[in-house]
């Protein structure tokens with residue numbers, strides 16, 4: 001993250017390296033390689049959730065620029081629960097929480113696992129408070145040892161979350177604890193483009209958890225497993241290829257190509273995309289009309305990205321982050337508009353029920369023109385493994 005990749009190198013339809021820049025020195029780097037694994041994490045839209053403000057979906061943009069597909073992009077709207085005054089969205093202990101209105105009366109049916117929508121709906125009009133007062137006495141001393149950083153922001157404010165009420169919020173974690181990402185086409189975590197592999201949050205997690213991830217060990221397990229499979233396969237691909245490193249050409253477009261004298265303002269674009277993806281009434285509770293309106297604004301922001309930012313390292317990196325966020329948001333809403341049902345973390349207010357006829361994955365791709373299509377086969381994980389054994 002101190003030397004982010006800005007674009008991939010391609011030669012004859014194959015990925016042969018990457019280019020980037022050092023944040024500290026501004027020095028540009030180029031790596032020519034026999035294969036590339038994208039492991040740049042997910043996209044949390046700079047919402048300030050814990051550990052997420054370096055995760056702007058860059059890998060999806062890099063991949064799409066060489067023609068790779070994405071999958072599960074409608075399941076990209078995970079929101080993490082945490083104190084309103086801090087970034088810590090570690091939510092395991094909220095299973096012990098009671099939720100309250102400002103006047104101290106309890107909020108019926110509000111809960112961390114089941115009942116998060118009730119919290120979100122309440123937050124649309126008023127603050128929500130919480131106390132971890134349902135934690136059993138015997139485990140209270142263990143909580144601090146289990147997750148010390150959960151308590152840090154409370155200690156700083158002199159709040160005991162087990163006995164005192166505090167204000168909570170929901171922060172967008174997007175694809176970090178969502179499931180959408182670069183499509184994996186085989187057991188080697190290959191993308192649909194030769195020489196390009198994907199791992200962790202950058203890759204779709206649908207193969208192991210369908211339309212809902214949330215918290216839990218499967219996220220890290222997927223990152224580690226897919227990382228080792230992708231690494232091994234990429235090394236194999238490189239060994240099979242030519243020993244001579246190919247030059248390749250930079251595949252990056254958005255915010256990297258020049259367009260006249262206009263200069264890109266990355267921060268304006270970032271604010272513009274956040275306005276469309278952070279609000280619960282746009283992204284958590286989705287409607288066809290709302291998504292259409294957001295897409296028209298996001299498409300306009302995509303148009304802005306055909307200009308270049310100032311050429312210092314910070315502006316170039318910010319420009320690419322802005323581009324990746326807009327791209328992710330457009331893939332997310334275009335795909336969500338095609339899933340006319342409610343499934344996993346995709347809540348469609350116009351179609352509140354689960355539709356068995358839509359039990360298939362949706363693939364997405366494209367930059368200027370975003371396309372969405374159903375995956376042909378209804379591959380369940382077991383069949384997927386058997387078919388490739």
Ligand SMILES: Cc1cc2nc3c(=O)[nH]c(=O)nc-3n(C[C@H](O)[C@H](O)[C@H](O)COP(=O)(O)OP(=O)(O)OC[C@H]3O[C@@H](n4cnc5c(N)ncnc54)[C@H](O)[C@@H]3O)c2cc1C
Nearest residue numbers: 001004005040041050054058089200201216217219220223
């Ligand atoms: C608050 C919180 C709590 C969580 N708790 C759990 C848990 O208890 N159990 C669990 O299994 N999972 C948990 N997760 C999810 C888990 O953290 C992720 O699934 C996991 O970290 C993904 O690993 P990764 O290597 O794919 O991505 P990351 O760990 O996000 O790493 C991606 C890296 O890529 C870098 N990067 C980004 N863009 C570029 C670029 N252009 N060029 C180069 N580098 C780039 C980033 O800076 C980052 O260092 C939690 C997530 C959050 C937000």
